[in-house]
Amino acid sequence: MTAAARTVEGGGIDMNFISRTQDTLHRFLDGDVWYSFTQSRITIVAAIVTIILVGASVLAPFISIHDPFNPVNLNLMDSFTPPVWSEDGRWAFPLGSDDQGRDLYSTILYGSRLSLFIGFASVAFSMSLGVSLGLIAGYLGGSVDAFIMRVADIQISFPGILIALLIDGLARALLPGESHDEVMVYVLILAIGLSQWVNFARTVRGSTMVERNKEYVQAARVIGVSRLFIMVRHIMPNVMGPVLVIATISLAVAILSEAALSFLGVGVPPTQPSLGTLIRIGQDFLFSGEWWIVIFPGMTLAALVLAVNLLGDWLRDALNPKLR
């Protein structure tokens, strides 16, 4: 908010910026949202779990035992080592190793990193697309609105995973084999992002139609500012509350979609496994006794998605004055 309010004049360092930021921080810590956070134990736990998982995946290169993607580090003799607390466990592989002798702990760190990257990036993509289209549809109305919303209707009548499969299939058919693996991550982001923008667009459109008729927007129109300025500077800040909630819940959905696609074998390549890929690899060994290869990535995925979802639920309640 503070930063946004400053950009009107662009450029220049505001001497008050630091005190204003502190001001905003105080307001936040004093506010109802923070209060409802401190009152909900389950939300605090969810936040801690999320922070640990996100932190661990960001810091993966520093806290992992070895780089599981570097063949130099791998030795097939180490494959199928059970977790450290089992009889044959070794400290070099605290959560055991997989069929190629990769340390599972390190692999999970790198896998979550990839899962979270795809999750965040696809949410960022669907959010920018959805918020822009929602603002345009809601503010301009008329035939523009009708067109965007019919596209949204068509989009939503296909299951998200089907769209992702379609785009993925197209990408595979169009791109040559080697380059395929490299761009696969971006294809996934595009695919998952495309399957989620409708939620953002619909919500933003609804709130925009409410805000559009408020008198502060009319005041801006009387002043004569442009439609783009009104949409971006006046309306957008006022419709972002629900967007934040959808973004959080979409993050959980996006991570799950990525896992599902990777599990189905149309996601990221096995040389760069995400959590979903790890689960797919691991399930082959579930019944031969090497349970840890599937259980640990699975638990990580479940914990991550559950924690993010709980955060989203809390945020929805905290930002909705009617439920307070």
Next chain:
Amino acid sequence: MSTSKQQPLLEVRNLRVEFPTRRGSLIAVDGVSMEIAPGEVLGVVGESGAGKSMTGNAVIGLLPSPGRVESGEILLEGERIDNLPYEQMRKIRGKRIGAIFQDPLTSLNPLYTVGEQLVETIQTHLDLSEKGAKDRAVDLLEEVGIPSARERIDHYPHQFSGGMRQRVVIALALCAEPRLIIADEPTTALDVSIQAQIITLIKKLCREHGTAVMLVTHDMGVIAETADRVAVMYAGRIAEIGPVAEVVKNANHPYTHGLMGSIPKVGHEVERLTQIDGSMPRLTEIPTGCAFNPRCTEKGPRCMVERPILEPVENSFVACWKFDPEGTGA
């Protein structure tokens, strides 16, 4: 007049309504006492945040959550009603105290015809057959001035205009012939011409049924036309209470005086209106001493520290040290 010896119909003693929040309690109504005699119309007037609606809500036992009556007593015909369990209070509401709210649309259930709602309310409170209740409902609608009541009784609330809806709400409040009606801003949502009609109706009904009314509003004009006595509230307290003519024409409390001067009046050629600077304090920052002291032009040192009590001035009671023998200390 309430000064007569007969028992008041409603008696509010030292009422204090609080809203507990995580930053301490907000005191919405602070030490309010008032009486309403049978058949009397008491206006409760004040600006937003004065606690006038909260006083009315406390009397009918419908304080919005988490508000509660912290101390004080509310007596209806000598019997305490502020500490009754919910079920008992529900029986009193409607039967002995009727309620009329600001927005007629939200006071009626949109899914039932007005007849169904009237009949249900009548049968809840009176021992009447379906037929008898329906006849009574038609009578009531006719009484509040709804034309061709026998046909319109089967209409849904949305088929009535705003003014007609408010008439239905009044009929609903009258169902069980209550002795007291709490009317909370009954004319605020209506156009001026409809306002006049509703005021006339309320006056007529009071006269004919001997019903007492607590008329809560911010509109001095409505009070002047309708009420016998008026209580002026400010920041949860009563500033002045007395006969309406005296308060309206000859206000004693500096706040009431300023309030009356600030109302534009037709035919009074003034270049500037009397102005009370500032605004009503928020509930979180009510000043010590007299709550009006930051805006008062006649304040003295005493007003800053000691809260004035209601003392008789002429025929009214006024909470201002100006009228105390020891004065404001200025």
Next chain:
Amino acid sequence: MTEPLVKAKGIARYFDVSPPLLNRLIEGSKRQVVKAVDGVDFEIERGQTLSLVGESGCGKSTIARLVVGLYEPTGGSIEFEGVDLTALDNRKEEAKLRGRMQMIFQDPYASLNPRWRVQDIVAEPIRHKKMFDTRAEVTSRVGELLSQVGLSPADGEKYPHEFSGGQRQRISIARALASNPEFLVCDEPTSALDVSVQAQILNLMKDLQRKFGLTYLFISHDLAVVDHVSDRIGVMYLGRICELADTRELFSNPRHPYSRFLLDAIPDLDMTGKQRIPVAGEVPSPINPPSGCTFHPRCPFANDRCKSEQPELRDVDGTQVACHGVEENRLEPTG
């Protein structure tokens, strides 16, 4: 006579309230049009205040929005200094003229963007018109504007929610004054405020009018407020003006039955004990207005001509009245 600053000629605005296309096709329902404003003429002299008064649905707020350009008129013209704003093709020219008029809105809680600091709200017209080059100049101008409306320059740092309703309306006024307009359209600027605060705002608006020679178009439903602020008053009923008169003339000698009836409905604060005779009925739906004079179902003087023929505004001793009864001189005199 000097040229009026603002001149509206036969302005009209219709709203399409038809059911959706699908319903029209399947249920055979018809297109429906609400004539919110249906042919209204008025002029406002420089430095004067014209008020439009009427009950909800009479079209007064629509006129305010037509004048500032928030709505496109369905018909008629709005002239500012003799230039027809509705016929102007040159966008730059139009923006320049429109920059000289501003609007103050009814709801002080909705008219300020809750996410903006007060200084940015007030500075919006200044920045839009690029009136100053440096930030310091903008800041000092904002401070000056805030002082003019009775706030302190330091209040600019705060957000709207930290202010009371009356203070917010002051901020609204400061924003409206920021571009040095000559003409202010005020749409019920005090009807959401408490009376003691209303007095402050009305006094402020009068002070500012004197100080800057402002011209006001004032919209209100409250006759007492209108009496206090205006030089001329137009009484509106269902999208048309039924009487347009000087303030003193309207209050001492209302001619149109509807004006009389509105005046009669003003609560009697002097407690003279006069018995008011409330006129029966309510404003009819503007979708299906009555034929002829739209007031005839409620009018005690209506005859057959009133039911069939719509009256035009006609000059009667310097007052304009749209009433067959006044024209035929068959109304009872006001007492």
